[in-house]
Amino acid sequence: MTVKKTKKDLSEITLTNYYKQMLLIRRFEEKAGQLYGMGHIGGFCHLYIGQEAVVVGLESVAKKGDQRITSYRDHGHMIACGMEPKNVMSELTGKHNGYSKGKGGSMHMFSKEKNFFGGHGIVGAQVPIGGGLAFANRYRKNKLLSFTYFGDGAANQGQVYETFNMASLWKLPVIFVIENNQYAMGTSLKRASSTPALYTRGAAFGIPGQAVDGMDVLKVRAAGLIATKHCRTGKGPFILEMNTYRYRGHSMSDPAKYRTRDEVQKMRAERDPIDNLRSILVKRFKKTEDDLKLIDRAVKAEISEAADFAINSDEPPTSELWTDIYN
Amino acid sequence: MPIEILMPALSPTMEEGNLSKWLVKEGDAVKSGDIIAEIETDKAVMEFEAVEDGLIKKLLVEDGTQNIKINTPIAIVQLNDEKNHKTTLDVPLKNEDDVHFQTPLPEDKENHAVTMSKQAKLGSSTVEKQKEMIEDPNSNTIKQSVREAIRDAMAEEMRSDSEVFLMGEEVADYQGAYKVSQGLVDEFGNDRIIDTPITEHGFTGVGIGAAFTGLKPIVEFMTFNFAMQAMDQIVNSAAKTLYMSGGQMGCPIVFRGPNGAAARVAAQHSQDLSAWFASIPGLKVVHPYSASDAKGLLKSAIRDPNPVVFLENELLYGDVSKVTKSTNTLIPIGKAKIVQSGSDLTFVSFGIGIKHCLVAAEILQTEGFSIEIIDLRSLRPIDKEIIINSVKKTNRCITVEEGFPVCSIGNYISSLLMEFAFDYLDAPVLNCSGKDVPMPYAANLEKEALISPSEIVERAKQIL
Structure with a gap:
């Protein structure tokens, strides 16, 4: 028996690929959490699990x-845009073959090749820079656009609105993706934002916005298609508020006092993005447990290899202290 | 009663101006508020209004007259009511004493007078009045103001590289808040000369993002006081990304604009932030004094693949000196120059400090002392060698800067000399700096807060 396909339906291969990608990010982050606990990763480490x-x-x-x-x-963004998990993990462990030669760490990583412009440690600072990437596209008159991600916490930073104003004024091709994971560190959206509907925050600047179920990869994709069409046709910026949820703490040192364990468990049980896609694959495409286990095993193996690679790599030579300060 | 209309001061730094055009003629009746002339200041062409009702009796200067000192009589008006009592604004004819208070000099008069008279002897490099490019057909140089030199540097680099653009407040249609970008929008259009909203934090970040993709923005701050709003982007994003990306992603950007004290604009608009920027690895910092250095260093800055903080001084914009006609003369960042050689004492300074040093050295010379003056030009990297070698020769050093005294450029130079020239020093290194106070408004207090040639002379005599 075959599943009846409409034109809009995505193929089995495509959906399986999304599943793999999401699983790769989750297993990567779980491993990063482990390595942090073992002392291989230091400093601040912010996990993306759930988003x-x-x-x-x-x-x-x-x-x-x-x-x-x-x-x-930023780990999820890097893996999703095609950066190598093993070199991301190497960076997390401060090794010479990390994306920043071990000099950036978890929060500051870049890939010129993949057009990944960081990895920024100051809340909100990436937003005007993302506007600048879009400015460069407009200056060069290409049809490219800038995906500028920030959280619900950053949505209250002044420079975000300075950027909204210029982006709308100059019709910059930028999608502002507000990843609303409900908590800015430990402060819930309601306790920090006078208007919790973040997708309306561009209204004063004439920027359209849309609220999206950020736990559903297909709904995210559908909204993304609307936003990219808007931007690529010269209509200026677009705001996507992704309603999502982070299962882990803000960073590894989060006391988890600001929300209940039940709240997290409920979200995991009912809205997990990976489980949801998994059930679509089972129901629509009749994927068996064995099919999926095969994928799970391959992903686990890749992550395990990445961790071994990172752990067994050398630290940067001390001469690296003095390089890359000036071009 | 006839009164004189005097050349007005229409900006805080204006000392003289041009009478572009009279909008009235002799015999015309004018009312208070009527626009009677267009006057060109050091910043813009401004309309000048009558403040009394009366009859234009005589125009004392013609259309197009250049370089009229402020407070010079430019017209005589017969007031309507002959029986009017004299008000404080009326200035009777031939009463020189009264003339001055109508439009008080915006700057520290006495100090400035010293500066001007002393510098007049020093020749062309320091004190000539601002003129539009005067060309000597037999020379490879032209005389140009610092303002024009900066503009030309930008224009030349924009002509040769389409990835260079200028953004900032009032850089395009207004023609530059200090006229530095005058005319550029006419040549390059609004796609490359970009007026931004008043949003320093935001547009600095936008410029940095554009630079990450390889474009070469020149970000103008109307003054560097406002760059403090954007400090996070300059320090955390522009300066550090090359390092944080393991060398993948550089930031070829220039941040430029006036830094340091202007005239009578008080604490929030008068401060020298050189030392702040100079302390940040990843930034290059330059602070030229002469027009030639301004041009050559700005061209280097624009071509440099790193973020460069290019500090200018509003009070030097009008100073004219020789600039090469070549469009390809670059002055390397990181090289200081010896402005004048001497054997008894070294002055180390930069920017407007050089102007004060030249006057001080001239005074000391009349008393038999020979002063060497080093213009650092670049504050990061700093030319240590030239300072150390000079002090090994003169055995004495005074640093001169307008900035605050704590953690200053002078403090750093003192430590360098302690470490590398200790055995050559015959006296302690002295730091001559701005006072450790927010800049006051009152003219007398402002004068006290700033460095001056007389203070430098006084300090020099302590160790000579």
């Missing part, structure tokens, strides 16, 4: 040459 559908859905609508930029919760 995987956002980057995977939006990367599915990106074109070659489009730029992306985000905050310090």
